[in-house]
Amino acid sequence: METPSEIKNGQRELLKRFLEKDPECVKGARELLIQWGTPVVATSTHFVQVAKVKAYLKNYGNCFKQPELLTIQGIGLNNMCHNNAKYFCDLNPQFTTALGYNVCSCRCGGLMTFEIHTVVKDSRTGKYWDITKDYNKEEQKWFVPLNLTHHEDDAWDWNDVFHKKYNSFSTGSSNCKNCNITWKTSTPLLNAKTFIKDVKAFNERDDDDDDFDEFMRQHQHEMPDFLREMADSGCVVYM
Numbered sequence: 001m002e003t004p005s006e007i008k009n010g011q012r013e014l015l016k017r018f019l020e021k022d023p024e025c026v027k028g029a030r031e032l033l034i035q036w037g038t039p040v041v042a043t044s045t046h047f048v049q050v051a052k053v054k055a056y057l058k059n060y061g062n063c064f065k066q067p068e069l070l071t072i073q074g075i076g077l078n079n080m081c082h083n084n085a086k087y088f089c090d091l092n093p094q095f096t097t098a099l100g101y102n103v104c105s106c107r108c109g110g111l112m113t114f115e116i117h118t119v120v121k122d123s124r125t126g127k128y129w130d131i132t133k134d135y136n137k138e139e140q141k142w143f144v145p146l147n148l149t150h151h152e153d154d155a156w157d158w159n160d161v162f163h164k165k166y167n168s169f170s171t172g173s174s175n176c177k178n179c180n181i182t183w184k185t186s187t188p189l190l191n192a193k194t195f196i197k198d199v200k201a202f203n204e205r206d207d208d209d210d211d212f213d214e215f216m217r218q219h220q221h222e223m224p225d226f227l228r229e230m231a232d233s234g235c236v237v238y239m
């Protein structure tokens, strides 16, 4: 499928938005890029065995949607997928942010890794696009969307649950003796029972946010400018 024009021609506007709203983020992305230098990457999208991913995800009930191979159009900053998606969707309302995990694998498929990732979804076609520059110059990425029932368009709500608590995990041990690699020593396994419970709680919690958003819409004209601005940018505003 052809790249939507909003993405194809959107880099300038997106980076301008970053410089205006979030210069610290630009600085952070630059520092990370320098730190990496030329990384030796042991796992890759290319080695992912999708049947294995699907089998693994069955342990997690309906927490995930089916894995998809996305085309990377890296118009955003490296490492800043959440911010890239958020700002891009602010600029292009036909798109919503979508939260999930990007999947990589070692050469033999013995070590499969999942890292939290945000992409954008074109609401006209239902197709996901990855707009974050990849660390390994990869052009495609296996992505497993989380099955969130509400608020996929809000990149911040879920930060506490998914980014902080379930940032990354592997499917078994965090090393592959076959390929002689260790991913991250601290990589937790994903506890199915706890994870399913948290996703369910998260989806239920969102119902309250819908009420809150409705309240904000109804009372918008009574709000001072700065509150409106905060609400527009997706922040939770306490009144």
Ligand SMILES: [Zn+2]
Residues within 6 Å of the ligand: 106, 107, 108, 109, 110, 111, 176, 177, 178, 179, 180
């Ligand atoms: Zn291996």
